[in-house]
Amino acid sequence: MTLVVLGVDALDPDLVDADAHPNLTLAAHGAIGTIDSHAGEPSTHELWPTIITGLPPSEHGLELGDDGVAWGNPVLEFGSAVADYLLPDSLQTRLGAWLLTNTDTDAFRTPATYYADNGLTTVFDGREAEPIGVPNYVVDPDSEDREHALRRSLGDLFERDPEATGGHTSSDPETFYEQCMEMAMIRVARARRAYRGGRHELVFAYTSGLDLIGHVTYDRPELQRAAYDELDEFVGELRADLGDDDELLLVSDHGLQDGVHTHEAMVAATDGSLVESIESVTDVRAAIDAELDGTDHSGTPTHRPAAGEGGGVGGDRVKEQLEDLGYM
Template identity: 90%
Template sequence: MTVVALGIDALDPELVDSEAHGNLTLAAHRSIETIESVAGEPSTHELWPTIITGLPPSEHGLELGDDGVSWGNPLLNAGSRVADFVIPDGLQTRIGAWLLTNTDTDAFRTPATYYAENGLTTVFDGREAIPIGVPNYVVDPDSEDREHALRRSLGDLFERDPEATGGHTSSDPETFYEQCMEMAMIRVARARRAYRGGRYELVFAYTSGLDLIGHVTYDRPALQRAAYNEIDDFVGELRADLGADDELLLISDHGLQDGVHTHEAMVAATDESLVEQIASVVDVRAAIESELDGTDHSGAPTHRTASGEGGDVGGDRVKEQLEDLGYM
């Protein structure tokens, strides 16, 4: 038995529909509480460490600065110190936005070693688990997959602009949409491949594609609706892989409407009891651990078909998809 957790950044409980999006609502779903940052809205930088540790940002320590910019990178730390003494407060967020847009800096690349070094435990500890793209839990800081590479190369397709609705602009929303969908496909395909390999009791993958699209489609609601429909299809392919004893859990860190983060997150699962255990982002870790601890996870097959019964026909199909996307 395997638990597959898929983090879908900005999956909004008010924008999913159990009839239209059966794979995003699964057997049960609900809105859950999230946590606001000092910027006044939920922050991806803070919330995924919360989800994997069960701790609020004040306890895990990965918090935004007072200006709403995450100064976790050495370059940004230096910029923050200079800004505190030289530059008026109103300009500090613009400086952070410029640094994040015009350099290779990424606010979400805290190495996994941070947690042990600071006496923090995570849902991955002591288990056969694979984290895939989890923000601020980077197992190998020297490597990146295609979602991360695409995100860093977006250029003017996704520029930070504190004056714009949602804080971002895009020179070509349709092209940007296609790249974000590719990013989501890659992460879902990686989750499918990790599951099919049969080595893990917990597969925990994350994608930012829906969040990115939401930030620039405040005046193009049809694109955001299309993104929900496509993400539902991608999750459906992952869901079809799972065996009868496996569980799928979907998690978001916040919602996103009209270009800005909303103050509700959501969960959905193939097991209603998993959903019942989660009322807030701080509850996700405990719910996953309860499911894993209460179930025998030994004897997972090495390869599985779409029905989960063994063989590798479906695995070949996933491999071909990864090769087409340039990941393999």
């Protein structure tokens, strides 16, 4: 048995519909509370550490500054420190936007070692777990997958502009949309691959594609609607992989409407009791722990036989194929 958690940045409870999006609403779904940053709206940088620890930002220590510049990177921290002493608030905001647009840094890539170093526990501790792209929980800071590479190469497809609705602009929204949906496909595919390997009791993957699209489509709502429709199909493929004893949990950090983060997040699950146990982003970690502690989620590969065995579903399929080809 495996619990698969898919973190969908900005999945908004007001924008899903059980009839149109059966794979985004699953057996049960609902809105949950989130936490605002110093800037007055929920921050992705702060909330995924909250989701995996169960702690508010003030306790896990990963917070944005008032100017929107993130902790955890020397260049950004230097810019923030200089801004605090030398620049008025309006120019601090512009400096933060410039730093985050024009440096090669990624403000989401705090290493996983940060947590143990600061006496913090996470949902991954002591488990056969596979974290995939979780913001600010980077197992190998020297590697990146295709979603990271695409995000870092967006250029003028996604530029920070504090004066724009949603705080961002795009030189080509249609091309930007395609890249963001590719990012979502990659992370869902990686979750499917990790599940199929059968070595993990917890697979926890994250994608930012829906959030990025929402920030620049405030005047193109059809693109945001299309993103929800496509993402529903991607999650449907993941859902179809799961066995009867497996569970799927979707969770977001906030919603996003009209280009701006909203003050509600969302959960959906194949097991309604998981949804019932989560009222806030601070409850997600406890709900995952309870599910994993209460049920045996150890398992064997789902699409190939276990090591040293020739049987199982995978083995039967191979045997049938060899018989059809005349080799057995």
